[in-house]
Amino acid sequence: MSVTTTEKRRPHYNPAVLRWARKLAGVSLADVALSVKVKEEQVAEWEREEPKKAPTVLQARKLANLYKRPFLEFFRRTLPDLPDPVLIPDFRLFQTSSNPLTTKKHKEIQLWAETQRINALDLYSEIGEHPLEIPKTLFQTVKADHERAAEQARAAINFPIMAQVDRSTVGRRRIPGEIRRKIEAIGVLVFRRTDLTQLRVRGFCIAVSPLPIIVVGSEIPTAEAFTLGHEFAHVLIRQTALSGAIPRTGGNPSKRRVEEWCNRFASAFLMPRDTLQDYLDFPSDPFDEISDEALHRTALYFGVSDHAMLIRLVHLRYVKSEYYWQIRKPQFDREESEYRGFGRSAYYGTRYRNTQGDLYTGLVLEAWGSGRITNHHAAEYMGIKNIQHVLDIRDHYRSG
Structure with a gap:
């Protein structure tokens, strides 16, 4: 005896999860209907406790994209354990009338990053490995000597200063990517979100x-x-x-202490004192200024910005701080505010890798390659729809 159906069987999504995801994203039923091109009543039906009709796979994927949630999450039997995040402490020292920390955009970026970490932990479990952990000897306090801390960190990630200096133009552009991969290799997830800059935020941890x-x-x-x-x-x-950015004065003193230590660490990490003093003849008393040509030449040698180099030279008393704050800082701020990037990479694998980083990408590809997750699961972890793009990403990753 055969049984015929008038409609193709649709996946069994959890309507409670569909409703939860929509509300978390702050999207109305009307907005969903407009985006998915169905009637508002149909969206409400999908979210009922016992819906008569479920969305198609294509419609559900559109919902996942609209809500910025993984498609596979809609199949969960219970609501995801993702409470409203405790927002990251704001250590920026300037005052603004509207705090971007509380905006929907910042919350979205933070939630996305935290979700990627949960995914990474799941992937480690899938492949039967323990997550990488930073060597305990690297942890510091703001009372520690930042020069020594930076020296230890460079040694731990195996990035000697002579591998950084005196590069070609192309080689200098590769320095951030190399540092990023070295940091990831000791167990730090490093992501890039180009929309972070809209919030007047350089980065967060x-x-x-x-x-x-x-x-x-x-x-x-x-x-x-x-x-x-x-x-x-x-x-x-x-x-x-x-x-x-750190202003010359003001702000919470304890936060300023942290931010200044982190700035000094970054300077020492990229421009070790001994190497810089070998490159320049340091005066017994700070110079009133440094020529643009000398500053730029020194920055090029270390593969850093003129701005970063001048900060370091002020820290090391090569040049007076007034020259930085009163003359060059306003110029640097203007130049950096006008930066628009190199445009979007034409190759999808490059764009994905730039956003997610090698640690996360490698975990997805390892779990997929070992048969622990399916093609569709790999695409979901990567946040993409086209399986061909997963293949492109794999090929790009293998090529280095």
Whole structure:
């Protein structure tokens, strides 16, 4: 005896999860209906306790994209255990009339980063391995000598200064990516969100263990290297924080102490004192100024921005701080505010890898390659729809 159906069988989504995801995203029934191109009553029906009709796979994937949630989450029997996040402490020292920390955009980026970490922990479980953990000897406090801490960190990630200096133009652009991969290799998830810059945020750190998180925005490559160093310092002092530019005065004293230590660590990490003093003849008393040509030449040698180099030279008393704050700082701020990046990469694998980083990408590909997760699961972990893009990402990853 055969049984015929008038409609193709649809997946069994949990309507409670559909409703929860929509509300978490702050999207109305009307907005969903407009986006998915159905009637508002149909969306409400999908969310009823015992719906008569479920969304198609295509419609459900559109919902996942709209709600910014993994498609597979809709199949859960219970609601995901993702409470409203405790927002990251704001360590920016300037005052604003509207705090971006409380905005929907910042909450979205933070939730996304925390979800990626949960995914990474799940992937480690899938492949039967323990997550990487940062060597305990690297952890510091703001009372520690930042020069020594930076030296230990460079040694731990196996990135000697002579591998960084005196590079070609192309080689200098690769420095942030190399530092990022070295940091990831000791158990730090490093993500990039270009929309972070809209919030006047250089980066943030979520100092949890295992797999602490660093998220950076879009900056000039040489400036990005400094931001990576600053957020890496936050990881090492185990201080979760949202970071931005540091004004000359003002702000909470304890936060200023943390931010200044992290800046000094980043400077020492990228421009070790001994190497810099070998390159320049240091005066007994600070110079009133440094020529643009000399500053730029020194910055190029170390593969950092002129801005980062001048900060370091002020720290080491090569040049007076007034020259930085009164003359060059306003110029640097203007130049950096006008930076628009190099445009979007034409190759999907490159774009994905830039956003997710090698640690996360490698976990997805390892679980997929070993048969622990399916093609569709791999695509969901990566946050993409087209399986062909997963293959492209795998090929790009293998090619280095």
